[in-house]
Amino acid sequence: MTEAKIRTEEMLLNMGPQHPSTHGVFRVVVRTDGELILESQSHIGYLHRCFEKCAEGNNYLQVVPYTDRMDYLCAMMNNWGYAASIEKLTGIEVPERAEYIRVIVAELNRVASHLLAFGTYGLDIGAITPFLYAFRDRERILKIFEKLCGQRLNYSYVRIGGVTFDMTDEILSDIEAFCDYFDPKIIDEYDNLLSYNGIFISRTANVGVIPADLAISYGVTGPSLRGSGVPRDLRRDAPYGIYDRLEFDVPVGSGEMGQVGDCWDRYMVRMREMRQSIRLVRQAIKDIPDGPFCDKKAFRGVKPKAGETYKKVEGARGEVGFYVVSDGTNIPYRVKARAPSFCNISILDKLTSMSDVMLADLVAIIGSLDIVLGEVDR
Amino acid sequence: MNLAVFTTFLGQAGQAIEEKVIEKGIVDFAADYSTKWDGGGEGGLFLAGAVRWLVETYTVPDWVPLSSVINGTLGAETFPELGGLLITIGMVFGFVNIFAIGAVWSERKVSAHMQCRLGPMEVGPHGLLQTVADGLKLLTKEDIIPRLADKTLFAIAPAVVFAGVLMRFVPLPFGDQLIASDLDLGLFFVAAVGAVEVLGVIMAGWASNNKWSLFATIRTATQMVSYEIPIGIAFVTVILCCGSFSLVDVVNMQGGTLTDIDGEAHNGWAWHWNLFRNPFMLILAITYFIASLAECKRAPFDLPEAESELVSGFHTEYTGMRFALFFLAEYAAMYLVAAVAVVLFLGGWWSGIYWVDEIGMGTDTWLASWLDGVLGPTLTAVLGVLIKVKVFLTKAFILVFIQMWVRWTLPRVRLDQMMYVCWKVLLPASLVCLIGSCLWELATGGASFFGFGIVVK
Secondary structure (H helix, E strand, O other): OOHHHOOOOOEEEEEOOOOOOOOOOOEEEEEEEOOEEEEEEEEOOOOOOOHHHHHOOOOOOOOHHHHHOOOOOOHHHHHHHHHHHHHHHHOOOOOHHHHHHHHHHHHHHHHHHHHHHHHHHHHHHOOOHHHHHHHHHHHHHHHHHHHHHOOOOOOOOEEOOEEOOOOOHHHHHHHHHHHHHHHHHHHHHHHHHHHOOHHHHHHHOOOOOOOHHHHHHOOOOOHHHHOOOOOOOHHHHOOOOOHHHOOOOOOOOOOOOOOOOOHHHHHHHHHHHHHHHHHHHHHHHHHOOOOOOEOHHHHOOOOOOOEEEEEEEEOOOOEEEEEEEEOOOOOOOEEEEEOHHHHHHOOHHHHHHHOOEEHHHHHHHHHHHOOOHHHHHO | OOHHHHHHHHHHHHHHHHHHHHHHOHHHHHHHHHOOOOOOOOOOOHHHHHHHHHHHHOOOOOOOOOHHHHHHOOOOOOHHHHHHHHHHHHHHHHHHHHHHHHHHHHHHHHHHHHOOOOOOOOOOHHHOOHHHHHHHHHHHOOOOOOOOOOHHHHHHHHHHHHHHHHHOOOOOEEEOOEEOOOOOOHHHHHHHHHHHHHHHHHHHHHHOOOHHHHHHHHHHHHHHHHHHHHHHHHHHHHHHHHOOOOHHHHHHOOOOEEEOOOOOEEEOOHHHOHHHOOHHHHHHHHHHHHHHHHHOOOOOOOHHHOOOOOOOHHHOOOOHHHHHHHHHHHHHHHHHHHHHHHHHHOOOOOOOOHHHHOOOOOOOOHHHHHHHHHHOHHHHHHHHHHHHHHHHHHHHHHHHHHHHHHHOOOOOOOHHHHHHHHHHHHHHHHHHHHHHHHHHHHHHOOEOOOOOEOOOO
């Protein structure tokens, strides 16, 4: 048969919004040539819930539960980001004990979130067992949170002026027990099971490489940025809370298995961050002072002077920022959230056009960016 | 038939076999059974013979519906052959179904225990009946055919896939003499009929009119066609060393009483299995196992149904029993490739312990003689058959377990990596093994690793 008689066509493939590996209701339209992806076009907005508009109709305290539902996998950091920006706006001093509690819960929540990222990433690559291992251990953290504030996912625990409930000694010892259980035994187990598995490395190394300059120009933050070798971590570079008193390292991708900034690097940054988070929790538990855990006055309502502020914290997926404008009433005039997943996923279409990406790689790339659609769409 | 009649029947059947054994001598009796089956005739399936004997001895009682028809048209002349045929088909089909039910259950349990879970626990003790319940659920589900699907192809595709797998059971032994049909070209048949399954998968994916299914179809076609080559080379190497296409012959050359080139008899031990025949065979067995994982679409080569990429692969659009047929076919194929591996490399039904292997074979080993004294020749013969079935199934199940173990441990490879493994790793490796085995046979004059040659009995 001559070549002219063989006709091949490009195929337009609609991936999502109902697809197992888009981590929620995310839709990518891909133009494929066989297994190769020529072009992709992301579509977001299926989970849009008007967070920012809702915030304009509720008072400052009532906005906190909305922040839970942005990145529902690390609600503590979202709460904290919002609370911190209002505290900056009003000049509320947060009690010392509350600052320690915030670090403990935020780092535990980071571990829980990274565990889920690890598990689902394994699932994306086709390994099912790590997912269940991750859920087994995430469950322990959720149990602790449940004991602490009665919620497993949408905590609303970190509020303006402190935290909702005090952390009892019993919970502290639970957390210590979890740390002893988890690090280093369990993380080593994960590394043995998945991180250094030959097939896993061959699927993720040299795939979806994000060069550092590209990552910065797209506003990629968090583990996805650090995977590209940029050591930027707000906890260290612009310390908030009590992070300047604690010791921890900022793991960055080094291209151990392939190029700097590939999927494996991004994945591995998360695995290493879990160890650092446990380290932080241990330090915070050791030093936690007695005293009040909240500013009672702030809990009854805040009324900042007219003005505006922007404050960001390091979430599990990157920098969670809140720009708040006050007109002097008890209801915010405007709240604008900077959602890390939103910026991180914006690089996807660039990545698929930059290099030869196969369909299976697209799944690996989306997984390695670790998006939460609740936060992308808000 | 009440219990007393049944036990009498069993006694009579046993007696008849015993008489036959005494009349012909056990060696001839065994030889009788190993002659090629001609459709319910002499030999063949043990039970088929029993049914034949039953119908020859008894006529169907009047109270049985259609008894006159059975006794008349399908009387003593034709019924046994047909009955034997039906029994054979029923045995294979029944085995596949029962295996699939058991395998699905054990897959769930294996995965559960590997993942710190319990797995199904509600239906029956330890969830044993969960698969049965699921089967019933699938049976009662609505059979949906998408509006824009190619209806004919869509409807028959699961049957084609299932038939493709089931047909490969024909030349596959379950134990000594327990075989649907010992085809002369057994291994060739297994390899050739495997292609029917690919056809069914392509039909299913194409007819679904779903882009994801189409992707899966193309993947399946590439994968299964590619991996048939290393598997074929593994077959060729074994055929070359054993000098026979028949699966029974291949097994017989790995155990029992072996005859070497000079006509001298040797006791067959585990180290006479093909796996240890020469160093190349050892590598070949590994390449075969890896290729067989790809052949039956198991992880890490489960690209055709990669749930995180292609939703559910070529059976995305299938529901109810049609979906269940794909499922059955997958599990049947798991057993099939494992059983073929057992035949090719792991000594088939031979346990690898000479004395155990010789129970009921009419040879004079101490264990066989002692059992003869204790149980009598008939029961010993039956025991021998049962042991061989047990050994064969155990070996196959161990391989199936390893397949599950691999599945729940490893991630999935990418399409290009899958092709790389096939064409650049497995194919050269198996070719080297083929040539190496050839040279080995030439250099040693057909001798195995342990110094003596084995020829077809």
